[in-house]
Amino acid sequence: MSTKYGKLQQQFLCCYPVNKMAWSSVKLPLNWEDQQELAIPVRRSYLGGLPQHLMHLLGDQEICTTIIQRLCGPMAENKASTGSSTYAYKHYLLEPGAHITLRESTSFVAEGTTGLCTWEAALALGDYLLQHRDLVRGKNIVELGAGAGLLGIMLKLPALQLQVGQVLLTDGSEPCVQLMRENINLNFPDTPKEQIPQAEQLNWAAVSKFPWDSYAKTDLLMAADVIYDDSQFDALLGAMDYLYSRRGGGLETLLASTVRNVDTLHKFMTQLGDSGYKVTPCANVSACASHFCRDHTAAVQIISIRR
Ligand SMILES: C[S@@+](CC[C@H](N)C(=O)[O-])C[C@H]1O[C@@H](n2cnc3c(N)ncnc32)[C@H](O)[C@@H]1O
Known part of the structure; x- marks a missing residue:
């Protein structure tokens, strides 16, 4: 990565919104060499991402899933009918020598799930874990609603040397599990199975049917952007209750x-309290140094939950 335009290149490669890129790092006039350096190949469709603009326009406002489905569904069909791909590769450059490539949907909702692309909350949690490496060192980790698989892949990346134990990525959506496995293979070619994350289908409502005995006992659960649909709260709490009971304390x-x-989050917090969980907000989330290109328009809250 060039140091002069390193930030811009990092943003281009993970499809960061064009209007929010670090353009101030470009000092005019540009000589020929600088222009060449800035000529980064970019997918045309990414530049005009209507759903992205909508998300930014709405900002903190809750976005109705139906609107997104109506907006993204026809777009996806249209792309399919013209032969364009509805998936693209994003490259997350974290540190020198540490990068992740993910195949992700270009739509926020596709194939009946929101999980085929990476959301801000996952990026924020990734930053938080990279700032607090002791939270994951030596731990066996399970992710619920893992989507495209970014966090688990990050945790096992050899270049980051996080020294985590077993990482099991789960999601209720079959297309997400397929995509996670594809992304795991992409990032860990020729790596022994014991050293890479595993991906399995797990619907929270069916947590007791999952073959937990085939996996190491869980030390840390993590989940990003799974609190948006209150019809799923009981299932999620049921899954947590099951895993906390299996594991005992700790x-x-x-x-x-x-x-x-705020009301949706508050409702979940209340249910957590009613179920006997202790919630501690994680300090300095917004002040975390960013390894990922994050858009700070909407705040991300990270909490630690114990019982
Ligand atoms: C907004 S996406 C977040 C994906 C990923 N964690 C991220 O932040 O990029 C929510 C994810 O939760 C999963 N999910 C929703 N309800 C679920 C349920 N009842 N059981 C398992 N997974 C569920 C979805 O399939 C989807 O992958």
Whole structure:
């Protein structure tokens, strides 16, 4: 990565919104060499991402899933009919020598799930874990609603030397599990199975049917952007209750949520309290040094949950 335009290149490669890129790092006039350096190949469709603009326009406001489905569904069909791909590769450059490539959907909702692309809360939790490496060192980790698989892949990346134990990524959506496995293979070619994250289908409502005995006992649960649909709260709490009961004391959950609707988050917090959980906000989340290119428009809240 060039140091002069390193930030811009990092942002281009992970499809960061064009209007929010670090353009101030470009000092005019540009000589020929600088222009060449800035000529980074970018997908045309990413430049005009209507759903992205909508998300930014709405800011903190809660976004109705139906609107997103209506907006993104026809767009996806249209792309399919013209032969364009609805997936793109994003490259997350974290540190020198440490990068992740993910195949992700270009739509926020696709194939009946919101999990085929990476959301801000996952990026924020990734930053938080990289700032607090002791939270994951030596731990066996399970992620609920893991989507495209970014966090688990990050945790096992050899260049980051996080020294985590077993990492199990789960999601209720079959397309997400397929995508996670594809992304794991992409980032860990020729790596022994014991050293890479595992990906399995787990619907929270069916947590007791999962073959937990085939995996190491869980030390840390994590979940990003799973608190948006209150019809799923009981299932999520049921899954947590099951795992906390299995593990006994000592299990911690790190939950990262984009603050879109305060009432929705508050409702989940209340249910957590009613179920006997102790919630501690994680300090200095917004002050975390950013390894990921994050858009800070909407705040992300990270909490630690113990019982
Ligand atoms: C907004 S996405 C977040 C994905 C990823 N954690 C991220 O932040 O990029 C929510 C994820 O939760 C999963 N999910 C929602 N309800 C679920 C349930 N009842 N059981 C398991 N997974 C569920 C979805 O399939 C989706 O992958």
